[in-house]
Amino acid sequence: MAQQRVVLTFQRWQLDQPITYRLVKDFDLVTNILQAKVTPDEGRMSLELSGLEQNIEQGIKWLKEQQVIVYPLATGLSVEKDSCVDCGACTAVCPTGALEFDKDWTLNYEEDRCILCLACVPACPVRAIQERE
Ligand code: SF4
Ligand code: SF4
Numbered sequence: 001m002a003q004q005r006v007v008l009t010f011q012r013w014q015l016d017q018p019i020t021y022r023l024v025k026d027f028d029l030v031t032n033i034l035q036a037k038v039t040p041d042e043g044r045m046s047l048e049l050s051g052l053e054q055n056i057e058q059g060i061k062w063l064k065e066q067q068v069i070v071y072p073l074a075t076g077l078s079v080e081k082d083s084c085v086d087c088g089a090c091t092a093v094c095p096t097g098a099l100e101f102d103k104d105w106t107l108n109y110e111e112d113r114c115i116l117c118l119a120c121v122p123a124c125p126v127r128a129i130q131e132r133e
Contacts (some may be wrong), residue, residue: 007044009068019068023049075116078130079129
């Protein structure tokens with residue numbers, strides 16, 4: 001049994017398509033949604049796929065044929081503390097408390113608490129947080 005974590009980005013017209021259902025039914029994959037977010041313009045979903053390696057490959061190929069944008073999910077974050085201006089934007093959007101200030105206003109990143117939702121990456125005005133692959 002193989003596993004792969006991916007980020008899928010859908011256009012607005014694709015939002016009502018039964019994408020995960022098709023992955024389960026047509027490619028015999030187990031899908032675990034790690035995070036999903038829908039805006040008026042697009043949807044973004046972090047997904048863990050489990051199944052036979054060739055089925056995962058075929059499933060991803062099929063997603064791309066449906067014009068879904070597929071990226072590997074980051075393995076972690078790199079937080080550049082020298083660039084940080086302590087604005088708090090990342091801590092405000094972090095759903096798990098993985099990014100928090102301590103008592104002396106130093107930003108801490110607790111990797112164990114991070115679910116890689118990536119909400120903090122676009123929130124940072126100085127691009128101090130980047131995905132690690
Ligand atoms: S990726 Fe998500 S969970 Fe992880 S630190 Fe950023 S906002 Fe928090
Ligand atoms: S959003 Fe960026 S600059 Fe602001 S506290 Fe977080 S890492 Fe620092």
